[in-house]
Amino acid sequence: MVPMLSLLAHILLLASSSVSIYHVNDDLSVLLSFKYYIKNDPGQALSSWDATDNGTNNLSTDFCRWNGIACNDRRHPGRVTAIRLRGSDLGGTISPHIGNLTQLQHIDLSQNNLLGEIPVSLGSCTELRTMNLSVNQLSGSLFPDPLGHLSKLKVFNVRHNNLTGVIPITLSNLTALTNLSVESNNLQGQIPSWLCNLTSLAAIDLAHNGLDGHIPSELGKLTKVATLMIQGNQLEGPVPASIFNISSIQHLDLRFNQLSGSLPLDIGFQLPNILFFATSGNQFEGLIPASFSNASALESFLIRRNQYHGLIPRDIGIQCNLKLFSVGYNQFQTSQPREWDFLTSLNNCSKLQLLDLEQNNFVGIMPVTIANLSKELTWLTIARNQIAGTIAELGMFQKLIMLTLGDNLFTGTLPVDIGRLRSLQILDLSHNRFEGQIPQSLGNITGLSKLSISNNYLNGTIPTSLGKLRALASMDISCNFLSGRIPQEILSIPALTILLKLSNNALSGSIPTQxxxxxxxxxxDLSMNKLTGEIPDDIGSCVQLQLLHLQGNILQGKLPKGLEKLGVLENLDLSRNNLIGPIPEFLERIKTLNHLNLSFNNLSGPVPDTGIFCNATILSLTGNSMLCGGPPFLQFPSCASVHSQHRMHLLIVFCIPGTLIFLLFSITTYCCIKRRVKPNIVYQENLFLSEAHERISYNQLRSATQSFSPANLIGSGSFGNVYIGTFIIDENLATVAIKVINLNLRGASRSFLTECNALRRIRHRNLVKVITVCSGLDHNGDEFKALVLEFICNGSLDEWLHPNTMENSMTAKRLSLMRRLCIALDVAVALEYLHHNIEPPIVHSDIKPSNILLDDDLVAHVTDFGLAKIMYAEVWNKNHGGNESSSLAVKGTIGYVPPYGSGYGVSTDGDIYSYGVLLLEMLTGKRPTDSFDHGTSLVSYVKMAYPNKLLEILDVSATYSGNTQDVIDLVIHPMFGIALACCQDSPRQRIKMDYVVEELKAIKKACAALMGS
Known part of the structure; x- marks a missing residue:
């Protein structure tokens, strides 16, 4: 790097140089200035950039030979015409004097680490044809006003930077522009209609910004456009028909917006040159036009996650060029064999690499023609349908990387030739009806990283050959009929870092020390098997373990000392075994532990009274009759009554020390009890942050969400937006949900504190888990608050019940009556926990389908505690003259808010009413805000049909099997009855949540018997 003094010396020499070489030396000074502003050059890309005095007071003009510099203009010899330093890893800023290179025609500084703004002096480079500053860290304005003079500029590429603002009108002066790329910046505002004046444009890339509004119809005038990419913004409304009339388009990418409408029936004729067509992640509906079969050049057809329906055109692949075909998460259907003809046409596509039919309404037997698909196939997913039949001849697809057939009705055995899929990395055959043994050949897929064959009817032993899967990170073979011992070989897989789940089988023998x-x-998770022997002390070597489930076995012996080494353990369940001995004191020292179940064993001795043992909501020790002591809520007998003679002996021998110990114990116990019953009146967020939850920075959240990109937005609420993000947690990549509070809204800050105060106290499998929080300043110095929650992958209950209004196109037909009953029970269990199992109780205040999230197994999780109320805090305020005005305010969402009468404030009875409305909505498929005859409400609508006309109002998609009358009598009628009992006008007449849980469990048992008969 040229020091400042050297640079000044060069400038002085330039001043004394002859006029004939003035411009040459001026270019030299600019280049030296450019080098000076580069602060980091690890690859020595500028090592050849040097200027020497040859003793004649003339500077060397060999800069035309410097790396990345070109001087190719014959009319202006010795003048710099191009700077090309792509991918040189340069750091620093772009020299503000670069505009003095007045003959510069091409500048390519892409793929570096440059900071700062785009220099306004570039506006003086009127000969500039190409400007590529992409993949840097530039900030500031997208296109400074002086750059509007670059009338010869054809290529303007600044993608992947941090540029802000709107698309400036100064761009409209660039009439020669053919390529405009501003992808992955932080641009806002609308797409300007004046873009249509740039008639030479052949490529427009506005993807992954924050653009909103509608797509202007004027863009249809750009008749030379071959590439139009606007994915990953917040655009809404229908796509103008004029866009689909640009016959020159080859790449059209509209993914991940909020666009709606349907496709023109003649689209295949209007886009004859289309190669890449993508509308994934929008709200498009209607049919796939049959005219797509005329798009002879089409290679990629990506329409995943919309609301398309009907049949897939039978000739969709007749042109034979398709490589990517993705229609997952829509509402396409097949009801008879001929409707699978599209699969036959796809057999013509010899280059097909991806086939995605996931989560639609495909039913019936999978055609044998699937075996004729391209041997180039790398991704095949037909999961979450109702496809039946057997699978065979898969071994021919030897380039497959992903194969997911889960959640279907496949039967038969797993084919032996599955071991020929040597390239496979993800295999999901779960939730089907496969039987027979796991093929030994499965161990030949040595690159496999995820294996899930759970919830089938597989039997026999676990093959030892699975130990050869050295890249396997996750193995789930639970819920089958497997027997025999756990092979030592699978416990030595070095890559097994995410999950080992062998639960709900008939495995026997001891747990291997390996x-x-x-x-x-x-x-x-080795639970619900027939494992015997002791828990090996070697378990302590699993130092990253967060969940250990061994319940429901025949394990014996004491709790191993090795558990003490599990410093990040969160969930430990050893219940329903034959364990003996005392409860180790080290368990109370594991700060991360938030669930401990040691119930129904033969444990004995005193129960610790600190740490997790002071929290009744996350601890279970029932069924251990020989335990004593511990916190009062456990109701174990005093250890003094069990060992009275021994204690008397100690008192005699050690009278004085014993007295002191007793006094200390009494004071400690008193403080513990006092702390438990002390009114919770503190609402400051630091209480939440002072626990084991580690704060996270704004920059980490910004990075995890790609600068809070609209493509990462998965929901919004009253006080902010929710984004999906990825973090490295304990050296593992984790997906989380990030709730960003909009502090400009009235009450948002209070909502954040309320949610923190509630979430810090609760731990339950049916409540969304909080991971950490962020409270600080954003990059503008403004106050920033966010909650980081566990990501629940299957969307909200609202999206499942009302598929016509959701983004993910899930189908309510997948929610059978039994599924709805299970979800209702999950929510009831969560509310029972909030109302009855913690002190002080918590009122959620906003129970509704959009606040119920469903995980991969459709287990319900209650979320959004922004309106929650901790009851004893309210009571304390009233008793001490406080004024909690919001406690008497109506909270919640219209339709779910209970009819509070005079004198009734927020209480658990309000949650019960909201739950009743939720249950009615699940049963009828109608929202409480829908229109009903004679202006009645949903509750009144159901009351008029109860009890004799319930089948008439039952949601038609709530399918069930078994005798209809039995289902009505034992399931439907009781569920409606519970819902109406929750919706009584008088709070005193509403049933409590513990009773609701008890009744729903009984209904579920009856339902299971009926559905299985």
Whole structure:
């Protein structure tokens, strides 16, 4: 790097140089200035940039030979015409003097680490044809006003930077522009209609910004456009028909917006040159036009996650050029064999690499023609349908990387030739009806990283050949009929870091000591088997373990000392075994533990009274009759009554020390009890942050969400937006939901504090888990607050019940009556926990379908505690003259808010009413805000049909099997009855949540018997 003094010396020499070489030396000074502003050059890309005095007071003009510099203009010899330093890893800023290179025609500084703004002096480079500053860290305005003079500019590429603002009108002066790329910046505002004046444009890339509004119809005038990419913004409304009339388009990417409408029936004729067509992640509806079969050049057809329906055109692949075909998460259907003809036409596509039919309404037997698909196939997913039949001849697809057939009705055995899929990385055959043994050949897929064959009817033993899967990170073979011992070989897989789940089988023998080899594994679930012997002390070597489930076995012996080494353990369940001995004191020292179940064993001795043992909501020790002591809520007998003679002996021998110990114990116990019953009146967020939850920075959240990109937006609420993001947690990539509070809204800050105060106190499988919080300043210095929550992957209950209004196109037909009953029970259990199992109780205040999230197994999780109320805090305020005005305010969402009468404030009875409305909505498929005859409400609508006309108002998509009358009598009628009992006008007449849970469990048992008969 040229020091400042050297640079000044060069400038002085330039001043004394002859006029004939003035411009040459001026270019030299600019280049030296450019080098000076580069602060980091690890690859020595500028090492050849040097200027020497040859003793004649003339500077060397060999800069035309410097790396990245070109001087090719014959009319202006010795003048710089091009700077090309692409991918040189340069750091620093772009020299503000670069505009003095007045003959510059091409500048390419892409793929570096340059900071600062785009220099306004570039506006003086009127000969500039190409400006490529992409993939840097530039900030500021997209296109400074002086750059509007670059009338010869053809290529303007600044994608992947941090540029802000709107698309400036100065761009409209660039009439020669053919390529405009501003992808992945932070641009806002609308797409300007004046873009249509740039008639030479052949490529427009506005993707992954924050653009909103509608797509202007004027863009249809750009008849030379071959590439139009606007994915990953917040655009809404229908796509103008004029866009689909640009016959020159080859790449049209509209993914991940909020666009709606349907496709023109003649689109295949209007876009004869289309190669890439993508509308994934929008709200498009209607049919796939049959005219797409005329798009002879079409290679990529991506319309995943919309609301398209009907049949897939039978000739969709007749042109034979398709490589990517993705129609997952829509409402396409098949009801008879001929409707699978589209699969036959796809057999013509010899280059097909991806086939995605996931989560639609495909039913019936999978055609045998699937075996004729391209041997180039790398991704095949037909999961979450109702496809039946057997699978065979898969071994021919030897380039497959992903194969997912889960959640279907496949039967038969797993084919032996599955081991020929040597390239496979993800295999999901779960939730089907496969039977027979797991093929030994499965161990030949040595690159496999995820294996899920759970919830089938597989039997036999676990093949030892699975130990050869050295790249396997997650293995789930639970819920089958497997027997025999756990092979030692699978416990020595070095890559097994995410999940080992062998639960709900008939495995026997002891747990191999080799389990200690899994020192990076996060979750182990061996529950509900027939395992015997002791829990090996080697389990302590699994130092990254967060979940350990061994319940429902025949394990014996004491709790191993090795558990003490599990410093990040969160969930430990050893219940329903034959464990003996005392409860180790080290368990109370594991700060991360938020669920401990040791119930129904033969444990004995005193119960610790600190740490997790002071929290009744996350601890279970029932069924251990020989335990004593502990916190009062456990109701164990005093240890003094069990060992009175021994204690009397100690008192005699050690009278004085014993007295002191007793006094200390009494004071400690008193403080513990006092702390438990002390009114919770503190609402400051630091109480939440002072616990084990580690704060996270704004920059980490910004990075995890790609600068809070609209493509990462998954929901919004009253006080902010929710984004999906990814973090490295304990050296593992984790997906989370990030709730960003809009502090400009009235009450938002209070809502954040309320949610923190509630979430810090609760731990339950049916409540969304909080991971951490962020409270600080954003990059503008403004106050910033956010909650980081666990990501629940299957959307909200509202999206499942009302598919016509959701973004993900899930189908309510997948929610059978039994599924709805299970979800209702999950929500009831969560509310029972909030109302009855913690002190002080918590009122959620906003129970509704959009606040119920469903995970991969359709287990419900209640979320959004922004309106929650901790009851004893309110009581304390009233008793001490406080004024909690919001406690008497009506909280919640219209339609779910209970009819509070005079004198009734927020209470658990309000949650019960909202739950009743929720249950009615699940049963009828109608929202409480829908229109009903004679202006009645949903509750009144159901009351008029109860009890004799319930089948008439039952949601038609709530399918069930078994005798209809039995289902009505034992399931439907009781569920409606519970819902109406929750919706009584008088709070005193509403049933409590513990009773609701008890009744729903009984209904579920009856429902299971009926559905299985």
């Amino acid at each position: 389990i200690g080899h899994l020192n990076n594994l996060i979750a182990i």
